[in-house]
Amino acid sequence: MGKDVIIACDFSSKLQVESFLDLFNTTAHRPFVKIGMELFYAEGPGIVRSIKNRGHRIFLDLKLHDIPNTVKKSMKVLSELDVDLCNLHAAGTVPMMQAALEGLTRPDGTRPLLIAVTQLTSTDQAHLESDLLIDRPMDEVVMHYASRAKLAGLDGVVCSPLEARRVHEVCGNDFLTVTPGVRFADGDVGDQKRVMTPEQAREIGSDYIVVGRPITAAPDPIAAYERCLHDFMD
Numbered sequence: 320m321g322k323d324v325i326i327a328c329d330f331s332s333k334l335q336v337e338s339f340l341d342l343f344n345t346t347a348h349r350p351f352v353k354i355g356m357e358l359f360y361a362e363g364p365g366i367v368r369s370i371k372n373r374g375h376r377i378f379l380d381l382k383l384h385d386i387p388n389t390v391k392k393s394m395k396v397l398s399e400l401d402v403d404l405c406n407l408h409a410a411g412t413v414p415m416m417q418a419a420l421e422g423l424t425r426p427d428g429t430r431p432l433l434i435a436v437t438q439l440t441s442t443d444q445a446h447l448e449s450d451l452l453i454d455r456p457m458d459e460v461v462m463h464y465a466s467r468a469k470l471a472g473l474d475g476v477v478c479s480p481l482e483a484r485r486v487h488e489v490c491g492n493d494f495l496t497v498t499p500g501v502r503f504a505d506g507d508v509g510d511q512k513r514v515m516t517p518e519q520a521r522e523i524g525s526d527y528i529v530v531g532r533p534i535t536a537a538p539d540p541i542a543a544y545e546r547c548l549h550d551f552m553d
């Protein structure tokens with residue numbers, strides 16, 4: 320399980336994502352890409368097959384959360400799409416996460432990597448308390464959810480780069496940390512609040528960084544992607 324840069328392809332149509340990916344036709348390394356709900360709901364599972372056929376590895380970011388039986392059957396469908404990485408909400412609890420793993424495992428024993436969302440970074444301490452009735456500090460909640468994901472047999476978590484080091488301390492260095500919220504030191508932060516540069520993400524031990532607009536909205540997306548690879552991997 321190597322380190323890599325995952326490009327968040329937050330486009331709303333096949334046409335847009337394909338014209339973006341066409342830019343990478345001449346590069347040696349086909350980027351690892353993230354497909355989120357917007358593109359998946361707009362285009363359906365065919366978009367996953369078509370991007371896979373272009374030679375990209377795929378993180379399908381659908382964040383499943385339902386009863387164990389439903390998640391198990393849904394994960395079986397996703398495993399047949401041949402994605403490389405997919406996710407769910409740890410809030411679904413250990414039985415749901417275990418059922419997800421069962422559904423995801425193909426008859427030959429292989430399966431995509433499965434990671435958990437702990438608490439969404441859009442949830443703050445005030446809403447943790449008022450809406451979810453959780454009165455523990457956010458950091459403790461995130462580490463607990465990560466531990467439960469590990470106990471269920473998952474491969475890692477999506478987390479803020481600021482949490483990655485602690486997740487590795489609590490769950491071990493082999494437990495993957497996949498971290499969005501990455502910005503170049505000289506780039507726009509946009510709506511992200513707590514950001515890190517690719518170099519900082521490397522230093523704190525992120526396994527995969529998820530980078531969207533710093534690459535997709537760059538004047539030269541290939542140069543921006545290669546800068547991320549250089550800063551994060553070298």
Ligand code: C5P
Pocket residue numbers: 327329355439440441477478499500501511529530531532533
């Ligand atoms: O454009 P940007 O680099 O901000 O994109 C980050 C990607 O990571 C987006 O697809 C966003 O939805 C996702 N993400 C995030 N923060 C989280 C979870 C996912 O930014 N906590």
